[in-house]
Amino acid sequence: MTAAEKIPATIITGFLGAGKTTLVRHILENAGGRRIAIIVNEFGSVGIDGDTLRECGIENCGDGDIVELANGCICCTVAEDFLPTMEALLERDNPPEHILIETSGLALPKPLIKAFDWPAVRSRVTIDGVVSVVDGPAAAGGQFADDPEAVAAQRAADPSLDHDNPLAEVFEDQLNAADMVIVNKRDLINEDVFIRLKGEIEEQIPRAVKIVAARNGKVDISVLLGMNATAEDDIAARPSHHDAMDGEHEHDDFESFVVDVPEIESAEEFVARLQAVTEDHKVLRIKGFAAVRGKPMRLAVQGVGGRFNYNFDRTWRPNEARAGQMVVIGETGLDEKALTDAITGLTTAATPR
Numbered sequence: 001m002t003a004a005e006k007i008p009a010t011i012i013t014g015f016l017g018a019g020k021t022t023l024v025r026h027i028l029e030n031a032g033g034r035r036i037a038i039i040v041n042e043f044g045s046v047g048i049d050g051d052t053l054r055e056c057g058i059e060n061c062g063d064g065d066i067v068e069l070a071n072g073c074i075c076c077t078v079a080e081d082f083l084p085t086m087e088a089l090l091e092r093d094n095p096p097e098h099i100l101i102e103t104s105g106l107a108l109p110k111p112l113i114k115a116f117d118w119p120a121v122r123s124r125v126t127i128d129g130v131v132s133v134v135d136g137p138a139a140a141g142g143q144f145a146d147d148p149e150a151v152a153a154q155r156a157a158d159p160s161l162d163h164d165n166p167l168a169e170v171f172e173d174q175l176n177a178a179d180m181v182i183v184n185k186r187d188l189i190n191e192d193v194f195i196r197l198k199g200e201i202e203e204q205i206p207r208a209v210k211i212v213a214a215r216n217g218k219v220d221i222s223v224l225l226g227m228n229a230t231a232e233d234d235i236a237a238r239p240s241h242h243d244a245m246d247g248e249h250e251h252d253d254f255e256s257f258v259v260d261v262p263e264i265e266s267a268e269e270f271v272a273r274l275q276a277v278t279e280d281h282k283v284l285r286i287k288g289f290a291a292v293r294g295k296p297m298r299l300a301v302q303g304v305g306g307r308f309n310y311n312f313d314r315t316w317r318p319n320e321a322r323a324g325q326m327v328v329i330g331e332t333g334l335d336e337k338a339l340t341d342a343i344t345g346l347t348t349a350a351t352p353r
Contacts, residue, residue: 006126007090009099010225011112013174014133015167016105016285016329017302019184023133023217023224024102030221037089037096039082041104082112086121098225099125105285105329106170109177110240116232129227130238132178133217136185140197143167169241175204177238179229186213207237255332259343261324263291267299271308274326277342278306282331286343290324291316301326 014020024038089096103112109130116127175181181201186194198211212219231238264270267290274286286303297312316322328339340346 006124007096007099008128008225008228009101009116009125010128011101011103011109011130011177011231012133013103013107013109013130013177014105014182014184015135015138015171015174017138017307018105018133018135019182019214019217020102020105020133023131023182023184023214023219024100026217026219027100027221027224031098032221035094035097037099039085039099039101041102041107082115083118083121086118086125090120090124098128108170108173108240110173110235110238113177113231113235113238122232127229127231128225129179129229130177130231131180131182131224132174133182133184134175134197134201136183136194136197136213137188139171139183139201140189140193172204173240175201176206176240177231178205178209179227179231180210180212180224181205182217182219183211183213184217185215187215206239255334256327256329257334257336257340259288259326259328259340261288261290261326261344263293263322264299264324264345265293267292267310270299271301271303271310273342273345274301274303275306275308277328277339278303280342281334281339283328283334283339284331285329286326288324288326289313290326291322299324 012020012023021040024040028036028038086099089099101112103109109132113127113130116122116125183194183197183201189197194213201211210223212223270290270292277283278286286301286308288301290299290301292299295312297315299310300313301308301310303309326343328334328343
């Protein structure tokens with residue numbers, strides 16, 4: 001089959017909280033009737049992002065069109081999880097017309113790109129494009145820059161940063177693999193900052209890529225889909241910090257766990273509690289659902305760093321337990337008991353480590 005005859009797939013990568021799921025939902029809402037299947041890779045055992053998409057109420061987007069891979073980072077479980085999932089999608093009586101793959105925030109794209117050389121996949125699917133979603137305000141603040149001077153300044157300001165920064169390598173690998181970089185949350189940075197950040201991204205990537213700005217992941221579908229990048233044939237042009245290890249890498253610097261949350265009294269107080277948790281611990285991301293006493297709808301919470309968004313996303317179903325779950329993702333060494341107590345309200349604030 002030629003590339004034009006194959007099913008196009010778009011890989012959506014990006015760091016924690018950059019807005020990948022929001023972008024996927026935007027694509028689904030504007031798919032124009034196309035049959036789209038989504039593979040969502042969660043870091044942790046609870047499929048929060050998949051549940052968010054599944055409950056979005058978008059026409060022609062049912063349970064069977066969303067596949068969650070929750071057994072670890074997709075780049076480490078290609079053979080065990082990703083390839084069988086792709087083969088199952090392709091064997092459907094009515095296969096998808098486009099496949100979206102949302103990686104976890106910690107995933108390196110290159111091993112996933114290489115997986116498209118698997119004969120059963122390569123013969124029927126092509127990578128239409130790799131999209132890297134960047135959290136504009138975070139990146140503009142230098143959180144993922146690998147500039148030695150910037151790192152030295154950060155180390156001087158915060159002793160906890162006095163070590164190699166694997167987050168920067170993950171961030172750079174995601175940029176280097178991209179055919180398009182979306183600087184999301186553009187409304188939170190001014191024009192001068194955006195121009196500077198755009199220039200820094202262009203300097204980082206060793207080839208020309210599209211860099212577009214977005215608010216809430218809203219990018220024209222005609223720009224997102226139809227890039228025809230055939231990335232599987234262009235692997236050498238996408239360098240990685242981990243090329244010497246044949247795509248293998250470690251996630252020992254990160255860990256995650258799930259906290260069961262009983263009914264809460266107030267959404268505002270609960271989110272304030274979560275913000276205190278992120279300030280006192282090395283927490284990168286908190287996301288999940290909660291039940292607010294007396295409220296008929298479920299509270300959805302997404303937090304990265306000290307920034308939190310929350311809204312009531314749907315009505316609790318009949319006979320559904322009104323209990324929540326929050327996924328906590330952070331650097332290795334999190335005090336799970338202290339965090340669990342703080343999130344569930346057994347303590348009023350997390351104990352700093």
